Amino acid sequence: MIESFLVNILFIVLPILLINVFFDITERRYEKLFFLFFFALSMILCMNYPFIIEVGVIYDLRYIPFTIVALYGGYKGVFPLFVILNVQRFIIGGEGTLPSFLLATAIFILLPLMSRRFNEYHSKKRVITGVYSAVMVVIIYLLSLYLFLGKLTPEFWTLAFYALTIQASVMAINLILIEKMISNKKKREYILWAEQLHVMGELSASVSHELRNPLTATKGFLQLLAVSKTNTDKDQMYIDYSLKEVRQAEKVLNDYLAFSKPQSEHMIYSDLKQEIQNVKDILLPLANIHNVEVQLYFSNSLKKEYDQNQMKQCLLFLLNYGINSMKEKGGILSIIVSEEGKNIIIRITDDGIGMIKEELHHLGKPYYSFTKEGTGLGMLMVYGTIVKLNGNIDVESKVGEGTTFTIAIPT
Numbered sequence: 001m002i003e004s005f006l007v008n009i010l011f012i013v014l015p016i017l018l019i020n021v022f023f024d025i026t027e028r029r030y031e032k033l034f035f036l037f038f039f040a041l042s043m044i045l046c047m048n049y050p051f052i053i054e055v056g057v058i059y060d061l062r063y064i065p066f067t068i069v070a071l072y073g074g075y076k077g078v079f080p081l082f083v084i085l086n087v088q089r090f091i092i093g094g095e096g097t098l099p100s101f102l103l104a105t106a107i108f109i110l111l112p113l114m115s116r117r118f119n120e121y122h123s124k125k126r127v128i129t130g131v132y133s134a135v136m137v138v139i140i141y142l143l144s145l146y147l148f149l150g151k152l153t154p155e156f157w158t159l160a161f162y163a164l165t166i167q168a169s170v171m172a173i174n175l176i177l178i179e180k181m182i183s184n185k186k187k188r189e190y191i192l193w194a195e196q197l198h199v200m201g202e203l204s205a206s207v208s209h210e211l212r213n214p215l216t217a218t219k220g221f222l223q224l225l226a227v228s229k230t231n232t233d234k235d236q237m238y239i240d241y242s243l244k245e246v247r248q249a250e251k252v253l254n255d256y257l258a259f260s261k262p263q264s265e266h267m268i269y270s271d272l273k274q275e276i277q278n279v280k281d282i283l284l285p286l287a288n289i290h291n292v293e294v295q296l297y298f299s300n301s302l303k304k305e306y307d308q309n310q311m312k313q314c315l316l317f318l319l320n321y322g323i324n325s326m327k328e329k330g331g332i333l334s335i336i337v338s339e340e341g342k343n344i345i346i347r348i349t350d351d352g353i354g355m356i357k358e359e360l361h362h363l364g365k366p367y368y369s370f371t372k373e374g375t376g377l378g379m380l381m382v383y384g385t386i387v388k389l390n391g392n393i394d395v396e397s398k399v400g401e402g403t404t405f406t407i408a409i410p411t
Helices: 002-025 026-049 065-090 097-120 123-149 156-225 231-262 273-289 308-324 357-362 377-388
Strands: 267-270 294-298 305-306 331-338 343-349 392-398 401-411
Touching: 002 065, 002 156, 002 331, 002 392, 026 065, 026 123, 026 308, 065 156, 065 273, 097 123, 123 156, 156 231, 231 308, 267 273, 273 308, 273 331, 294 308, 305 308, 308 343, 308 377, 343 392, 357 392, 377 392
Parallel strands: 294 331
Antiparallel strands: 267 305, 331 343, 343 401, 392 401
8 A cells, every 4th residue: 555655645746846847948938748747647637546445445646736726726726627627537446436537527616616715825835735735535435435335334433533533644745735836936936036136236327327427418508508598499499399399208217316325315214104194195196186085094013124114106107096097087096005923914906907917027127117108117117126125015906906915025
């Protein structure tokens, strides 16, 4: 039994090993296909090489990959595995084919119902929920077995003990590996992103300072020319156009300088309450114009050292984006500042137009702007500010339903 059991564990861990080896070098669009293929392979191998429990019952771990895909992928993700499982069971044959189909159908109907909430949980809670789901699957299996046998025998209770213990422990091991893989991937992306921001900050500072002096001189001479009484109408038109473009270039340089500016000039140690309140008060007139109600909920006692001016600019940009996204029909802009463990959590939610997946993917990248007149440096400055605080930003958005920015800042 031990040898077969260990082989089954290898089959269960196999998808994680294969994904770690191949996943990062594949295109993102093939992500779901790789997951489905590897977990389907794991499930088929478990079914073809079961192990025998001491009471003589043939048992396998097919429902562990099935449960994992159901929780992470929902109905759409697990449906191919549901088909593969039943086809493979039909090929194997035997008197348990029909009960197996009914059991798989029951699990297929019930488990994906938890998927949406499951994916919103933090890592530890996902592991706990996954183990509970594995136990629930075993309980459904035991109930179906009891209905088939019609009585409770000592062998049944031995099987129940082994099935519950094995299923829960192997599921816990697999989920811990999956969550660790997800965590490592996020850390790699964060390190790469932080390095990119650092390099861009250095380049932005050097280029902006070199261009600012000649631009200031040019602007000054154009302003002198603009008030000259000898200008013709055509000359004045050219001067006005030139001044407009110089001011636009100046705005871009200021955005670059705001992004590249080191956090040292106005460092304070605070809980963010003053900054949140100030930004809210500044934007209230704009919110009233667009019929937007701003709601602030503050329940944070943790403190962090940060640059006050940059934090204000960061919050100002995010709140301003939320208001502008609702300027057509109005709505509610919700600002929730709380604490989770040792992290300060800022959630900014609007009822605006939302963003498509492509826009979410490009968030924080240079020169990508939501508006035609924007430079894209505003969101880059937001990400840069949070990265300098060793924090992270998570964005959830649906077209027509709104957007939620969740900022986590460790203390």
